[in-house]
Amino acid sequence: MKTLLTGGTVVSMDPAVGNLARGDVLIEDGVIVEVAERVDAPDADVIDATDRIVMPGFVDNYRHTWQTAFRGIGADWTFPEWAVAMHGTLKPHYQPEDVYTSTLLGRLEALHSGVTTMLDWYHVAQTPEHEDAAVAALRDGPGRSIFCLGAGWGTPDPVDADIRRVRSDLAADGLLTMALGLRGPEATSMDTVARELKLAAELGLRTSLHVEASGTIGNLRAHGLLRDTTTAVHANGISDDELRMLADAGGSLSISPDVELKMGFGTPITGRALAAGLRPTLSIDDVPSVGGDMFSTMRTAFAVQRGLDGGLRSRDLLAFATVDAAASCGLDARTGSITPGKDADIILLRADDLTIFPVTDPVATIVSAGHPGLVDTVLVAGQVVKRDGVLMGVDLPALRTRLIESRNRIAAAAGIPLDGTWRPQPASQ
Structure with missing residues (x-):
C-alpha cells in the first residue's frame, strides 16, 4: 500500500x-x-x-495517563499536594475499568494533539488486572506507545514477577512496547535499583527514573549503575557535575517544564543540560496539573531558557520534542x-x-x-x-460518558468534592 x-x-x-x-x-x-x-x-x-x-509526530517520553479523569483538578497544587491527592486519596479507589478509560482517553488526547509516540509511566500498581487494563487501553489507542511499568509509591519489593508477566505479552518491535520505571535510590535501596536494572537488561527494557535530589546521579555512578538506557526525569536539583556524569554515561534527560515550574521543582534545566553535553527532551507529566499538548510545553521551555540566557533557538525545541525524544526511547531508528x-x-x-x-x-x-x-x-x-x-474510528461521546462516570465514582468513593474547593493536605502542613 x-x-x-x-x-x-x-x-x-x-x-x-x-x-x-x-x-x-x-x-x-x-x-x-x-x-x-x-x-x-x-x-x-x-x-x-x-x-x-x-x-x-511529537514524542512525549513521560506521562501518567491513568490520571486523565481528573484533568485540571490540580492546577493550584504543589508536588506534595499532588502526591497526597493522586496517590494517597484517589488511586486506592481506581478499579481496572477506571485505569482503562483514563488511559485510553489520555492516549487519544495525545494523538489528537499530534503526539504519535508516548511513554506512559504507569504507577497505579494495584493488581495485575489494573496493569492489563492499561495495556489493553494502549493497544486500543492507535498510537506508538511505551508501557513503562513502575512500582507504585509504597509498593513492597519485589515487582519482578509483574514485570516479567507483562513483558512476555509485549513484543519488542510492535507499536506497543515496554520500559521499566525505576524507583531509584531516593525511594528504595541501592540493591533494589541494581536488581531492577539487571532485570531490565535481561528483558531488553529501557528504564526511566524520577530524580529530585542532588547526589542521586553521583550515587548511581559510584555504584556502577548509570546506564545509557536510562532517562532521568526532571532532575532540577542535581548539580552540573551530575549532569555531566549522566551525559558521559550516554543517558538522557526528560524535562516537564510546566509541572516543574508550577509544582515547585525549580527552574527547568534545559540550558544546563545542553552545557553538560545532554540533548534534553520534553514531556507532559500529568494533566490534573497542566495541559497535555507538546506545543505549550515547548513554548514554556523556550520562554524560560530564553529569559535566563537567550541561548536557545526554536529548532532546538522542535528537536527536543521529536528526534531527541525518540532517541531517549531507543526509537530514533524508527521515528x-x-x-x-x-x-x-x-x-x-x-x-x-x-x-x-x-x-x-x-x-x-x-x-x-x-x-x-x-x-x-x-x-x-x-x-x-x-x-x-x-480521530478515526473512535466513539468519543461514549468514551466521554464513561470517563465522567469513572471520575464521579472515584471522587465519591474518596469523599472529595468536584467543585474546586478541595485542597489536599500533606502531612507536613
Whole structure:
C-alpha cells in the first residue's frame, strides 16, 4: 500500500533531508520511502497537504495517563499536594475499568494533539488486572506507545514477577512496547535499583527514573549503575557535575517544564543540560496539573531558557520534542524525523489557520504559536488515525460518558468534592 502526502511544507528534522517549501512524502507499507520536491507515484493514495506543514509526530517520553479523569483538578497544587491527592486519596479507589478509560482517553488526547509516540509511566500498581487494563487501553489507542511499568509509591519489593508477566505479552518491535520505571535510590535501596536494572537488561527494557535530589546521579555512578538506557526525569536539583556524569554515561534527560515550574521543582534545566553535553527532551507529566499538548510545553521551555540566557533557538525545541525524544526511547531508528527508511509517524498542521497565518518560518511558527487546533491529520506507521481534524474510528461521546462516570465514582468513593474547593493536605502542613 502506498500513500503520497503532496504539496505540503515539509519540516523533516533530518539535516540530510532538510526542509522543503513545497514537498512530497511517499509512504509504502507504513515506511517513508521518498521525500522530494516532487514524487511521481500514480498508484498511491493521495493526501493533499496543500496549506499544511508536514512534520514528524511529537514524542512525549513521560506521562501518567491513568490520571486523565481528573484533568485540571490540580492546577493550584504543589508536588506534595499532588502526591497526597493522586496517590494517597484517589488511586486506592481506581478499579481496572477506571485505569482503562483514563488511559485510553489520555492516549487519544495525545494523538489528537499530534503526539504519535508516548511513554506512559504507569504507577497505579494495584493488581495485575489494573496493569492489563492499561495495556489493553494502549493497544486500543492507535498510537506508538511505551508501557513503562513502575512500582507504585509504597509498593513492597519485589515487582519482578509483574514485570516479567507483562513483558512476555509485549513484543519488542510492535507499536506497543515496554520500559521499566525505576524507583531509584531516593525511594528504595541501592540493591533494589541494581536488581531492577539487571532485570531490565535481561528483558531488553529501557528504564526511566524520577530524580529530585542532588547526589542521586553521583550515587548511581559510584555504584556502577548509570546506564545509557536510562532517562532521568526532571532532575532540577542535581548539580552540573551530575549532569555531566549522566551525559558521559550516554543517558538522557526528560524535562516537564510546566509541572516543574508550577509544582515547585525549580527552574527547568534545559540550558544546563545542553552545557553538560545532554540533548534534553520534553514531556507532559500529568494533566490534573497542566495541559497535555507538546506545543505549550515547548513554548514554556523556550520562554524560560530564553529569559535566563537567550541561548536557545526554536529548532532546538522542535528537536527536543521529536528526534531527541525518540532517541531517549531507543526509537530514533524508527521515528522522530521524516527520513526514508523510518516509519511514517507524521502530522499535518494547518498553515492556513488565522492563528499562525502567514507562515514565513515554519519551525519558528510551530514553536512560538502552534497549538492542538492546528493538528489536521495524524499518521502512525503510515496509518491515518486522524483526518480533517477528526480521530478515526473512535466513539468519543461514549468514551466521554464513561470517563465522567469513572471520575464521579472515584471522587465519591474518596469523599472529595468536584467543585474546586478541595485542597489536599500533606502531612507536613
